[in-house]
Amino acid sequence: MSTLEKTQVEEPKATETAIQLSGSQAVLEALVHEGVNTIFGYPGGAIMPIYDALYDYSEKLEHILVRHEQGGIHAAQGYARTSGRVGVAFATSGPGATNLVTGLADAMIDSNPIVCITGQVFASLLGTDAFQETDVINITTPVTKWNYQVTDATEIPSVLAKAFYIAKTGRPGPVLIDITKNAQIQLFDYPGYKKCDHIRSYRPSPIIRNEYIERAAAVINAAKKPFVIFGQGVILGKAEQEFKDFIEKGGFPAAWTVMGLSALETDHPQNVGMLGMHGNYAPNVLTNECDVLIAVGMRFDDRVTGRLDKYAKQAKVIHLDIDPAEIDKNVKTTVPVWGDCKETLPLLSALIQKNDHLAWVQKFRDLEQEEIKEVINEELNPSTDIMTMGEVINVLNELTGGNAVIVTDVGQHQMVTCRYAKFNSSKSNVTSGGLGTMGFGLPAAIGAWYGAPERDVVAIIGDGGIQMTIQELGTIMQFGAKVKILILNNEFLGMVRQWQQLFHDKRYSFVNITSPDFVAVAKGYYLEGQRISERANLRNALKTMLDHDGGYLLEVMVGKENNVFPMVCQGTSVSEIRLK
């Protein structure tokens, strides 16, 4: 190992006595030089040479053996989200690689920086229907930012460098590198590792155009009712402070998408809540009243906009985004500000007038009162004995103080958590936003913990989603990730049931899912846990879970037929949001 370090030079020098490395060793050297410390993976025939080399790298690279490759990539996503670094997953060829596909699609739509390394059959066997051969490159093309098949070891250092560069620059995304077994074994003269900083055809960071900044500032300064909506771009751009400076100077009310959650602390006086289908009342209604809509690092997903032809038609739209393909994709922009919001926000802040827009912000607070009266009060302080998801989150908030990393799966519990969970700091909310991947929660929480092991990580998961990737309890058992699993069990596939109730005449078609004894399952994996169904035990049970030194499973029985409201029903405008 130490000899390898010595050969690492800035400029490769071919003349010096070159060191021989195998392709597999070159892969691991690349990871070390890219600052990777954790890999989530699962071995198999076609990736065995890399695992063999990994045996010697255990001091530098911690490998977490997951229980399914989907768990591996979701864990890598969770890791990327809490650490802000590139997540890495290993899988073998064939089924190993195809099991990554859901995670790749999830990472693609949620812009997670991920590098996946898959083994592949010998190059000589490509196209012969060899054992565990599958056309991974073609399968994953639409769900990767970039992918590449390596058949010759000499390509490995430069291809890996390119993979990391592409994954984390511009709008981040997943990259998959498929390496044939012969290339993993092949010995070659290792030239040293050189990080990539340029690709001929790729321009991740555009030059900021001042005329657009000036024009945007002029539109903003003329606004009577400016409204800021923000997404994950603020987090990915590490621009939380720049964002806060911007909204504070302008006095803008700011609302977030699910992916932007935690970029601005919950208690900030200008944080007016969540956008979209199950978002808050005020930001949805007032989207159709603002005169200037300032979108920062968000992509106008249909779950955010509702019916597009009735979305913010009265407003001038300023769209800050690093991805030019997002400009005008869904919502027509008056002024596009193309660039990294870390750079564009300060430029814009410098040109906008200081303002407080007190009356306008107050309007959000007035509408919020309506939502509190109609929805929130009953959700957080139910008048019946039946527990609600909201009150569980509320007590959790009190115990964590808003300092925990909250990971969710997909469904009603996800929407309730996003609505009510309290956050004090960024990179604290991990959820599958764009793809809506049930089964994401548990493995993502494992990765989230490795990305931020000093923090409390609470995985809030429904009784349906937990059963999709419950095998990852084994990963917690073996490697000791201190993940707190909070199952909100309503004995239904709740979100689908809610839709069947509202839009399909209560024809509950296959949403009645039964569950195993989750606590017993946890015990089978040597994890402690308990199940509660009484409100009286809620606070203590949550406290026991949080105080436990290690993984823990708490199952809370909640109301079977509770619905998530407010709701912007499909095909309706955001301002037609229903409170019940």
Add this chain to the structure above:
Amino acid sequence: MEKQEYTITLYTENSIGMIGRISGIFSRRKINIESLNTSPSEVEGIHRFTILITEAEEVVRKLCRQIEKQVEVLKAYYNTNDELIWQEQALYKVPADVITEKAYVERLLRQFGASAVVIRNDYIVFETAGHREEIDRLTEELTKYGLIEFVRGARIAIIKDSAGFHSKLKQFEKEEPSQEVVENEFLEQGGNVFTM
């Protein structure tokens, strides 16, 4: 917006799988590619794709953005037919006796500017180039006289604008990062800002 023919021209790095990555952008949106040509460009290591589709401009603009977003694509442009000079090439294999015996066929071939590529005792291969309708017309006529085989190439096109794509491409390569800005039809500013 009305659908019409658009020719999309893109420059990519020469790497395996590019056709799949590009064609997926169309097929994902259930858009048919009517013709596709890909071959090396005048710049070393850079390939030029010429893709013909019939769509509304709004759709074509978004497609070009999605294409340009691909890591290995340098630039993507789209043009209407009146901004382009374009051609398709065609090869016709015709029985030799038809040519020698039927004066009409010979005249027809002259009229379409077809030239003989291969002459054998049993057949003659002619080559011609032109717009699709011209090639269609010749094909239709020759079919009446025992056309043995016919093949046509994809559309290739070049823009009428005297600057052309070459200088834009060179500019892109020279500047790091790119000066190119995203086009926005709603920003009421002179055309000089927009470069797409």
